[in-house]
Amino acid sequence: xxxxxxxxxxxxxxxxxxxxxxxxxxxxxxxxxxxxxxxxxxxxxxxxxxxxxxxxxxxxxxxxxxxxxxxxxxxxxxxxxxxxxxxxxxxxxxxxxxxxxxxxxxxxxxxxxxxxxxxxxxxxxxxxxxxxxxxxxxxxxxxxxxxxxxxxxxxxxxxxxxxxxxxxxxxxxxxxxxxxxxxxxxxxxxxxxxxxxxxxxxxxxxxxxxxxxxxxxxxxxxxxxxxxxxxxxxxxxxxxxxxxxxxxxxxxxxxxxxxxxxxxxxxxxxxxxxxxxxxxxxxxxxxxxxxxxxxxxxxxxxxxxxxxxxxxxxxxxxxxxxxxxxxxxxxxxxxxxxxxxxxxxxxxxxxx
Amino acid sequence: xxxxxxxxxxxxxxxxxxxxxxxxxxxxxxxxxxxxxxxxxxxxxxxxxxxxxxxxxxxxxxxxxxxxxxxxxxxxxxxxxxxxxxxxxxxxxxxxxxxxxxxxxxxxxxxxxxxxxxxxxxxxxxxxxxxxxxxxxxxxxxxxxxxxxxxxxxxxxxxxxxxxxxxxxxxxxxxxxxxxxxxxxxxxxxxxxxxxxxxxxxxxxxxxxxxxxxxxxxxxxxxxxxxxxxxxxxxxxxxxxxxxxxxxxxxxxxxxxxxxxxxxxxxxxxxxxxxxxxxxxxxxxxxxxxxxxxxxxxxxxxxxxxxxxxxxxxxxxxxxxxxxxxxxxxxxxxxxxxxxxxxxxxxxxxxxxxxxxxxxxxxxxxxxxxxxxxxxxxxxxxxxxxxxxxxxxxxxxxxxxxxxxxxxxxxxxxxxxxxxxxxx
Numbered sequence: 001x002x003x004x005x006x007x008x009x010x011x012x013x014x015x016x017x018x019x020x021x022x023x024x025x026x027x028x029x030x031x032x033x034x035x036x037x038x039x040x041x042x043x044x045x046x047x048x049x050x051x052x053x054x055x056x057x058x059x060x061x062x063x064x065x066x067x068x069x070x071x072x073x074x075x076x077x078x079x080x081x082x083x084x085x086x087x088x089x090x091x092x093x094x095x096x097x098x099x100x101x102x103x104x105x106x107x108x109x110x111x112x113x114x115x116x117x118x119x120x121x122x123x124x125x126x127x128x129x130x131x132x133x134x135x136x137x138x139x140x141x142x143x144x145x146x147x148x149x150x151x152x153x154x155x156x157x158x159x160x161x162x163x164x165x166x167x168x169x170x171x172x173x174x175x176x177x178x179x180x181x182x183x184x185x186x187x188x189x190x191x192x193x194x195x196x197x198x199x200x201x202x203x204x205x206x207x208x209x210x211x212x213x214x215x216x217x218x219x220x221x222x223x224x225x226x227x228x229x230x231x232x233x234x235x236x237x238x239x240x241x242x243x244x245x246x247x248x249x250x251x252x253x254x255x256x257x258x259x260x261x262x263x264x265x266x267x268x269x270x271x272x273x274x275x276x277x278x279x280x281x282x283x284x285x286x287x288x289x290x291x292x293x294x295x296x297x298x299x300x301x302x303x304x305x306x307x308x309x310x311x312x313x314x315x316x317x318x319x320x321x322x323x324x325x326x327x328x329x330x331x332x333x334x335x336x337x338x339x340x341x342x343x344x345x346x347x348x349x350x351x352x
Numbered sequence: 353x354x355x356x357x358x359x360x361x362x363x364x365x366x367x368x369x370x371x372x373x374x375x376x377x378x379x380x381x382x383x384x385x386x387x388x389x390x391x392x393x394x395x396x397x398x399x400x401x402x403x404x405x406x407x408x409x410x411x412x413x414x415x416x417x418x419x420x421x422x423x424x425x426x427x428x429x430x431x432x433x434x435x436x437x438x439x440x441x442x443x444x445x446x447x448x449x450x451x452x453x454x455x456x457x458x459x460x461x462x463x464x465x466x467x468x469x470x471x472x473x474x475x476x477x478x479x480x481x482x483x484x485x486x487x488x489x490x491x492x493x494x495x496x497x498x499x500x501x502x503x504x505x506x507x508x509x510x511x512x513x514x515x516x517x518x519x520x521x522x523x524x525x526x527x528x529x530x531x532x533x534x535x536x537x538x539x540x541x542x543x544x545x546x547x548x549x550x551x552x553x554x555x556x557x558x559x560x561x562x563x564x565x566x567x568x569x570x571x572x573x574x575x576x577x578x579x580x581x582x583x584x585x586x587x588x589x590x591x592x593x594x595x596x597x598x599x600x601x602x603x604x605x606x607x608x609x610x611x612x613x614x615x616x617x618x619x620x621x622x623x624x625x626x627x628x629x630x631x632x633x634x635x636x637x638x639x640x641x642x643x644x645x646x647x648x649x650x651x652x653x654x655x656x657x658x659x660x661x662x663x664x665x666x667x668x669x670x671x672x673x674x675x676x677x678x679x680x681x682x683x684x685x686x687x688x689x690x691x692x693x694x695x696x697x698x699x700x701x702x703x704x705x706x707x708x709x710x711x712x713x714x715x716x717x718x719x720x721x722x723x724x725x726x727x728x729x730x731x732x733x734x735x736x737x738x739x740x741x742x743x744x745x746x747x748x749x750x751x752x753x754x755x756x757x758x759x760x761x762x763x764x765x766x767x768x769x770x771x772x773x774x775x776x
């Protein structure tokens with residue numbers, strides 16, 4: 001059910017044409033900047049005393065093998081959140097995630113968290129627990145972490161909207177978020193942690209994604225996945241959208257992470273706490289959800305249908321479902337040596 | 353560091369003997385001690401421990417030079433790369449391979465690095481195949497057949513291979529020519545020879561063999577471990593390969609790994625073809641079948657050939673019964689970054705950075721400060737030509753060597769309207 005005033009849409013014959021940026025997908029209608037107050041009323045306050053953990057953190061030098069660095073990629077794509085028909089709206093989702101982040105911090109004083117937001121037009125860092133500027137203490141009804149992250153998220157969504165306002169409008173049926181951007185940023189951050197010395201926590205990436213896969217990002221996402229596989233960084237995913245995401249299933253399978261699509265989204269925090277809160281070393285002792293059947297079949301370039309037998313161009317590796325005479329991607333003529341083909345083209349051009 | 357230490361030790365021993373003999377006209381290795389005085393570059397920190405020498409800047413400038421040379425050759429005219437490669441690695445196990453100038457012996461060093469090379473090769477070229485050939489006692493033998501599985505080759509290398517006798521380049525080339533003659537026409541034929549000897553004992557005219565290889569479109573490259581030889585140089589020039597001589601173990605590893613990414617392919621070398629390939633599905637959990645590779649009953653994991661429904665254990669492979677090449681889409685995706693490479697970043701000096709007046713002086717991707725530690729001035733950094741974001745030097749190296757995505761460009765959304773506006 002769409003919220004009043006959430007999207008202005010004109011149903012044209014054919015795909016849904018979204019012309020304006022969906023406003024107030026974060027909040028109940030006619031209230032901006034009220035995120036903190038609403039959040040306060042709708043969630044359980046998990047207690048104070050967060051500040052004292054921060055002080056003790058830096059005095060310990062050695063890292064045992066159950067210390068983790070968790071990079072969380074949060075999907076803030078408004079085109080998904082305003083149209084999602086499931087029982088979870090954006091600020092319930094954020095409340096589950098914030099309590100989960102607090103859990104990670106409490107499990108070990110040395111755990112580090114980095115939060116990166118995946119928007120529709122841009123991606124940015126939201127929170128880094130190891131930065132001095134992000135250490136917040138404070139009194140109040142909410143723990144300081146929550147209000148800090150919420151404020152930064154709101155600033156990010158405003159920035160995302162401003163960048164989107166310059167565009168004339170999209171005609172995509174399903175608008176995807178910029179997952180490849182935030183994955184690349186997460187991997188660069190993890191490389192920086194690797195460079196910092198022999199003592200570092202074990203990094204992993206958790207992707208909280210709901211938007212559908214954007215096929216234009218396939219090559220970039222696969223590059224990021226292979227780089228993560230090389231650096232041995234698992235990519236976990238908790239998918240809150242409607243249909244399974246093939247890209248993220250492949251990512252978890254190739255890098256050795258866990259892919260979960262929760263059946264009951266009201267209990268999202270339970271899925272996060274039981275599956276994703278545990279560090280990498282202890283995962284071998286748990287029974288984690290197994291991949292139900294990752295589909296590695298390719299889709300052909302001409303019809304975008306999945307095929308299980310096809311033809312591959314030996315020059316550019318494009319996949320076709322039927323035999324062609326010429327490759328549409330690289331222009332190579334099949335069956336002839338390239339020089340002959342080039343001279344044929346020149347001859348034809350000079351004749352015409 | 354290793355290299356300079358080794359040279360220093362050797363140099364000091366020789367210096368004592370030859371000091372009396374040569375008074376003037378210093379050799380290059382002597383000049384490195386008197387003029388450069390590399391020991392003065394060592395520094396101690398406040399607790400008396402040696403500080404590592406900052407070779408970050410040197411590393412980055414070497415990396416950029418390599419990148420410039422690569423991009424200069426490929427950017428000129430979209431040169432194709434041979435993605436489906438059939439490579440024969442020829443290892444010279446003559447008496448010269450038992451020399452101890454590489455510790456513990458040349459043969460052990462070669463075996464270690466060829467194993468790393470094979471893994472890297474299959475990582476970058478999943479659809480390609482490797483075959484191993486050894487030269488011993490003047491005769492060339494094939495150690496493993498052309499195959500796509502790294503484990504078989506590495507297992508064959510780990511066996512204790514003795515070295516003896518003479519080395520024969522012509523016999524090796526004949527064997528490789530016969531092996532690579534049978535492969536399909538769309539594959540690129542390559543030979544990599546790791547040559548330690550300083551001579552070759554051939555039964556016939558090696559120049560004829562070289563011409564035969566050239567006509568068969570074999571691209572032969574040689575990595576020498578002792579000294580430069582004319583016959584190797586001639587072979588590489590004729591066939592279009594590269595000839596390098598390794599100075600020490602680190603340099604040898606670098607030269608070997610340079611052959612892992614696909615080389616630029618000359619258009620007439622391979623005929624473009626549509627290869628029929630199958631994309632098998634994973635077998636259902638708990639299903640029992642006899643796998644075609646091990647001839648044993650296996651439960652669960654495995655793949656089913658779409659044409660003949662035989663079960664195979666791993667991909668990529670060729671189905672034993674119907675001959676269909678079986679791959680999965682990530683294998684093809686591993687090669688896409690060779691086809692869509694990212695542009696090298698431009699280097700920004702400290703002065704340009706200060707003039708640019710950027711809001712945040714941190715690297716866009718890792719958020720590390722771009723200012724040199726301890727001061728307020730900006731260190732060297734790199735910027736992307738398309739998205740104009742600034743990156744630190746380490747991220748620059750990581751992005752171009754491993755990630756192949758620019759985080760700045762990936763974090764922007766370009767609408768079709770804007771894209772066509774920039775093109776026109």
